Amino acid sequence: MKNGLITKLLKFKSIRTTIVLSFTVLIVSVVLIFAAISYSRGEKVVFSIATDYVTQLNEQINRNIDSYISYMENVAQLEVNNEDVKEYLFAYVNDSKKMIIGETISSQFSVLRETRQDIHNIGIIGKDGSYLINDRYVVMNENVEYQKMDWYQEALKGRMVLTTSHVQNIVADDYQWVVTLSNGIINQKTGEVEGVFFIDLNYSLISSLCESIDLSNRGYVFIVDELGNIIYHPKQQLIYSGVREENIEEILTSKGGSYLTADGDKIYFTAKSENTGWTVVGVNYKSEMMEQMNETRQMYVVLAILLLVLATVLAVIFSNALTKPIKELRKSMKEVESGNFDIQLEDSDSMNEIGRLQNSFRIMIYKIRQLIENNKAEQEAKRKSEIRALQAQINPHFLYNTLDSIIWMAEGSNTEEVIQMTSALSKLLRKSISNEDELVTLDREIDYVKEYLTIQKMRYQDKLEYEIDVDIEVLRVPIAKLVLQPLVENAIYHGIKYKEGKGLIQIKGFILGSDVVVQIKDNGMGMSEEKIQSIFAQTGPADSKRVGVQNVHSRLQLYYGKDYGLRYESKIGEGTTASIIIPYLQ
Amino acid sequence: MEKRKILIVIAAVFVAVAGILFSIKIIMNTRTELPYIIYIPKVKAGTDFWLSVVAGAEMAAKENEATLEINAPEDEMDVEGQNKLILKAIEKKPDAIVVSPNSLVGNLEVLKKVKEAGIKLVYIDSASSEHIQDAIIATDNYQAGRKMGEYAKKNIDENSVIGIVSHVKTSSTATEREKGFRDALGDYESQITEVVYSNSDYETGYQETMKLLEKYDIDVLACLNENSAVGAARAVVEKGLGGKIIMIGFDNSTEEIKLLEAGVFSAIVVQRAYSMGYLGIETAVKSVTQDTWSVNIDSGSLLITKDNMYNPENQEVLFPFYGN
Numbered sequence: 001m002k003n004g005l006i007t008k009l010l011k012f013k014s015i016r017t018t019i020v021l022s023f024t025v026l027i028v029s030v031v032l033i034f035a036a037i038s039y040s041r042g043e044k045v046v047f048s049i050a051t052d053y054v055t056q057l058n059e060q061i062n063r064n065i066d067s068y069i070s071y072m073e074n075v076a077q078l079e080v081n082n083e084d085v086k087e088y089l090f091a092y093v094n095d096s097k098k099m100i101i102g103e104t105i106s107s108q109f110s111v112l113r114e115t116r117q118d119i120h121n122i123g124i125i126g127k128d129g130s131y132l133i134n135d136r137y138v139v140m141n142e143n144v145e146y147q148k149m150d151w152y153q154e155a156l157k158g159r160m161v162l163t164t165s166h167v168q169n170i171v172a173d174d175y176q177w178v179v180t181l182s183n184g185i186i187n188q189k190t191g192e193v194e195g196v197f198f199i200d201l202n203y204s205l206i207s208s209l210c211e212s213i214d215l216s217n218r219g220y221v222f223i224v225d226e227l228g229n230i231i232y233h234p235k236q237q238l239i240y241s242g243v244r245e246e247n248i249e250e251i252l253t254s255k256g257g258s259y260l261t262a263d264g265d266k267i268y269f270t271a272k273s274e275n276t277g278w279t280v281v282g283v284n285y286k287s288e289m290m291e292q293m294n295e296t297r298q299m300y301v302v303l304a305i306l307l308l309v310l311a312t313v314l315a316v317i318f319s320n321a322l323t324k325p326i327k328e329l330r331k332s333m334k335e336v337e338s339g340n341f342d343i344q345l346e347d348s349d350s351m352n353e354i355g356r357l358q359n360s361f362r363i364m365i366y367k368i369r370q371l372i373e374n375n376k377a378e379q380e381a382k383r384k385s386e387i388r389a390l391q392a393q394i395n396p397h398f399l400y401n402t403l404d405s406i407i408w409m410a411e412g413s414n415t416e417e418v419i420q421m422t423s424a425l426s427k428l429l430r431k432s433i434s435n436e437d438e439l440v441t442l443d444r445e446i447d448y449v450k451e452y453l454t455i456q457k458m459r460y461q462d463k464l465e466y467e468i469d470v471d472i473e474v475l476r477v478p479i480a481k482l483v484l485q486p487l488v489e490n491a492i493y494h495g496i497k498y499k500e501g502k503g504l505i506q507i508k509g510f511i512l513g514s515d516v517v518v519q520i521k522d523n524g525m526g527m528s529e530e531k532i533q534s535i536f537a538q539t540g541p542a543d544s545k546r547v548g549v550q551n552v553h554s555r556l557q558l559y560y561g562k563d564y565g566l567r568y569e570s571k572i573g574e575g576t577t578a579s580i581i582i583p584y585l586q
Numbered sequence: 587m588e589k590r591k592i593l594i595v596i597a598a599v600f601v602a603v604a605g606i607l608f609s610i611k612i613i614m615n616t617r618t619e620l621p622y623i624i625y626i627p628k629v630k631a632g633t634d635f636w637l638s639v640v641a642g643a644e645m646a647a648k649e650n651e652a653t654l655e656i657n658a659p660e661d662e663m664d665v666e667g668q669n670k671l672i673l674k675a676i677e678k679k680p681d682a683i684v685v686s687p688n689s690l691v692g693n694l695e696v697l698k699k700v701k702e703a704g705i706k707l708v709y710i711d712s713a714s715s716e717h718i719q720d721a722i723i724a725t726d727n728y729q730a731g732r733k734m735g736e737y738a739k740k741n742i743d744e745n746s747v748i749g750i751v752s753h754v755k756t757s758s759t760a761t762e763r764e765k766g767f768r769d770a771l772g773d774y775e776s777q778i779t780e781v782v783y784s785n786s787d788y789e790t791g792y793q794e795t796m797k798l799l800e801k802y803d804i805d806v807l808a809c810l811n812e813n814s815a816v817g818a819a820r821a822v823v824e825k826g827l828g829g830k831i832i833m834i835g836f837d838n839s840t841e842e843i844k845l846l847e848a849g850v851f852s853a854i855v856v857q858r859a860y861s862m863g864y865l866g867i868e869t870a871v872k873s874v875t876q877d878t879w880s881v882n883i884d885s886g887s888l889l890i891t892k893d894n895m896y897n898p899e900n901q902e903v904l905f906p907f908y909g910n
Contacts, residue, residue, distance in 0.1 A: 175840070217651050237638075237903065240898070240902055241888075243864065
């Protein structure tokens with residue numbers, strides 16, 4: 001069923017449709033393949049772009065943080081080896097001396113704090129409780145148990161340590177979010193770590209760095225340290241209160257790079273800094289990336305559709321251009337088919353197959369037209385020679401009969417009659433020769449017949465009478481030459497000649513409708529149907545007496561067409577009427 | 587015949603194109619329809635509590651891709667100002683209006699208009715006298731009171747004398763917190779000698795506490811809001827009882843935190859303001875985009891002692907960080 005439908009659909013009558021359809025099918029498949037490839041590649045492209053982008057951002061954050069931290073490390077290294085710092089903490093000098101040293105350290109600290117806005121606190125604390133934070137006038141928070149703080153305890157072990165983000169409460173009335181870098185200070189007299197240097201980096205530096213990253217609408221960046229403590233997370237509070245979760249374990253165990261979270265929607269892009277041990281994590285939502293991807297895909301779909309429309313339009317235009325000459329050729333052929341050879345075919349300037357076909361067709365039509373014209377001319381020539389032959393046929397036939405009569409009269413020694421008949425014949429011959437025209441007026445034909453009848457009346461004496469009654473209107477009608485005489489002759493030889501008693505020939509001329517009728521009526525023997533048929537028959541045994549009627553009929557038809565000519569009516573024993581019917585032309 | 591076939595093919599292509607373009611347009615349109623929410627808090631962000639609520643609200647808006655507009659009255663007493671803001675918000679035809687009503691009854695009539703306009707109404711922190719809201723996100727004050735009571739119970743015996751510094755007698759938060767505190771004390775509840783009221787005023791709180799301390803030999807003092815707590819603490823410190831009696835505060839301010847650090851307060855119960863704001867907007871978005879949502883959410887509270895106040899999760903609540 002389906003197959004049948006397709007075959008049916010493919011059976012187009014025109015080349016144009018076939019071309020349009022094939023073009024369309026071809027282009028549709030090409031576009032579809034292109035779209036399918038782009039479509040499937042879309043996902044990979046979007047993901048790889050996202051990965052590159054987020055990875056670069058992560059590395060940028062790492063570089064920035066590393067540079068801050070390494071700067072602070074340099075400062076810390078410098079300060080723990082600072083002789084003034086050591087003297088201030090460990091040397092048992094008097095108060096005024098200590099005040100002077102404290103002044104020196106304070107000014108160093110303030111220079112550092114002024115050049116680097118991101119340094120919140122910078123200070124030293126001795127194991128014995130002496131301290132100097134920022135400057136000599138800063139009072140330590142009396143309620144703080146700094147001895148319990150990690151950054152203090154770890155530094156006392158002689159290591160440089162970096163804390164996670166926390167609220168620094170060491171200065172009275174000051175609670176600031178910072179990241180603290182601390183290091184132990186060695187008392188050279190004992191060789192033991194007896195003091196701690198610390199520097200607080202403003203946390204807002206890190207948070208604004210992370211917040212300034214624009215991943216996507218919902219995407220975000222967070223940082224965890226090596227132990228899994230959150231350094232920065234935009235939803236820190238939500239995570240602590242359990243409203244949101246972040247799988248820190250997964251990040252610590254992952255070997256970096258990017259991976260999809262267990263819930264399948266978030267993609268983590270991690271980058272760990274070897275310097276700080278912190279891992280920067282960029283988070284993107286897969287659903288959001290899918291949206292981007294869908295936009296890309298929609299673009300592909302729209303593009304594909306536009307291409308399809310364009311292709312269809314082009315296919316129609318191309319096929320039109322291709323099939324237009326074929327169509328024109330087809331139209332011309334149809335004209336020719338219906339018999340019209342007088343078509344104008346332009347010489348095609350196109351040299352392709354169709355152009356050549358058109359040219360060949362044009363030449364063929366030209367040749368056919370030539371053939372037809374040749375044929376027409378030949379036919380015309382043939383007809384003229386036939387008439388001449390017919391005219392030529394009459395004269396000897398009549399002469400033969402008349403001369404027979406004259407001989408017959410001369411034998412009877414009727415000199416007077418011989419003279420009369422010979423002079424009538426002479427007039428007759430002159431009339432027939434004098435005019436070369438094929439058409440003459442009816443009255444001339446009548447005159448001619450009168451001469452003829454004069455001759456015949458002399459031959460048949462009292463046996464032949466004749467009457468001529470022709471309407472005045474028809475006397476001027478043109479008629480083929482020598483048509484009446486053979487009919488009159490026929491009426492005499494076949495009608496009157498063998499009749500007992502007097503014979504009468506009546507010649508009438510009148511108008512009947514749009515035709516002119518000339519009747520030659522005799523009251524002779526009459527003819528059977530077969531006889532009539534036989535005098536019309538063109539073929540048959542050569543009979544000089546029959547030739548007259550037959551060639552009158554064919555000459556009339558040659559001149560006036562198939563509707564005109566000669567008609568015979570006859571009754572055995574009563575007579576025959578021959579009617580010439582020709583059109584009445586005024 | 588063939589012409590007609592071509593026309594049909596072309597028509598089919600155009601219909602397909604039109605159809606696909608139309609569906610793409612629909613997809614695009616549905617994507618751009620983000621929820622539009624207006625939040626009217628009690629007061630222009632100034633205190634840590636309201637800063638946290640607003641920060642949480644903004645985070646939820648970002649995460650849910652909602653458009654959030656925040657318009658706050660000048661102060662917490664400004665009921666009329668808040669009503670005007672609510673009316674203005676209705677005119678803007680948002681998908682949802684989130685309010686922290688300043689008055690139990692004073693905002694009710696205007697808030698009813700929100701519902702009449704077919705806009706979703708979500709409360710944060712406090713409610714109206716009538717239940718007209720689509721959802722409320724607040725601290726469960728009974729549970730917060732219980733946390734105070736449970737802490738007190740661990741540190742007292744049958745001889746301990748217990749006092750309460752409440753804020754406003756008729757206030758729902760005061761009565762619920764007190765009930766939670768009393769319920770958690772269990773058998774010790776009878777040892778509560780007296781409840782005094784600060785009227786949410788440091789000075790009154792201080793004076794009332796002074797009277798209480800003179801009247802009784804107080805061992806445990808539970809304060810039910812920030813004003814009461816700070817006022818009472820000032821009295822305790824003045825009496826030289828700082829660190830000698832068990833004092834439990836409520837909510838946090840820098841002064842209260844310092845008192846906790848100094849040991850005047852043994853513990854304070856704090857509300858999760860950030861979560862409150864966050865869940866408030868998240869619920870508002872859900873009420874617009876989804877068929878079901880939680881109508882009553884406890885945003886939670888937290889008991890913090892001096893020992894654990896610098897734990898990562900506690901310092902986050904006590905010292906909310908807003909960039910600078």
